Amino acid sequence: MTTLLHIDSSVFPGEASASRAVAETFRRTWQEQHPEGTVIYRDLAxxxxxxxxxxxxxxxxxxxxxxTPEQAEAFGARLELIEELERADAVLIGAPMYNFSIPSTLKAWLDNVILFGRTAGDAPSAKGTPVTVVASRGGSYAPGTPREGYEYVQNLLGAILVDMMSLDAEFIVPELTMAPSNPAMAELVPLYEASRERAHQHAAAKAKQLALRV
Incomplete structure (x- = not known):
């Protein structure tokens, strides 16, 4: 049976969170393809x-x-997280942008699962595992936009997941998520809606693609 490791980190619940909503589309589609599979779910919020x-x-x-006993206890908690990653056939991560970077809870999870000589280094234990990251953001930080230089979510996670851990990462980016609630962004609502729709479509397509692969 296949195993999906699903990590959410948004502080907002359900549909109030773009990253959770798009990740749920991926997960639902994945489970339709793997009805007998296992989902390991961690809600870091x-x-x-x-x-x-x-x-x-x-x-x-x-x-x-x-x-020491203290070290053994502390490492036991890390080992549980590391082994969940190693058992996974695919990984799904909801990573909203908070203050230009990832939530501190997601950083804490990464700090626990990164272990040089095991999950990172010359022969990473989860090498090649596909990882789909839903990197939602309130504005736009795409190439050519005024805030391109403030994009630290994809850059950070690419360096960690791909360069350090040799995982096969792909990003889905629903953006302009603040447009419906920020009057100053009202004219961007159609662009937000189009971005949201593309993200859900991308998530469903990616889940189906990976279901055929693993």
Whole structure:
């Protein structure tokens, strides 16, 4: 059976979150293709993982027999997250832009699963696993826009997921999500609606494509 690891990090619930809504389209389509499959779901807003600590960090580079009880306990929490990633046939991540970057809860999850010599480095344990990232944002940071230089979500996650962990990442980007609620962006509502529709279509198509691959 196939396994999808689904990570949400938006602080907003349900349809109030563009990243959650588009990720749900992907997940629903994926499950239609894999009705007997498994979905491992983590809602980092409701159930955040621990931020990395000195014990959790240093334990990753020690022989298990050399770890202190505190290090062993801290690394056990990391190991659960690492093994979820390694078991996954595909990964789905909701990554809204907050203050030009990713939510701190998602950064905490990444800090836990990145382990040089295992998930990162010369022979990453999840190498080649397809990762679909729904990178929603309130404005537009696309190439050629005034705020292009402030785009730190795709740049950051590309460096981590692809360069460090050798995962096969693709981004779906619903943008201008603040247009319906910000009067100053009223004229951009049609562009927001078109972006939202493209994102849902892209998510469904990507889920079907990956379902045939894994």
């Amino acid at each position: 409701k159930d955040p993982v621990p931020h990395i600590t000195a014990d959790a960090h240093t334990a990753g580079f020690l022989d298990p027999t050399a770890r």
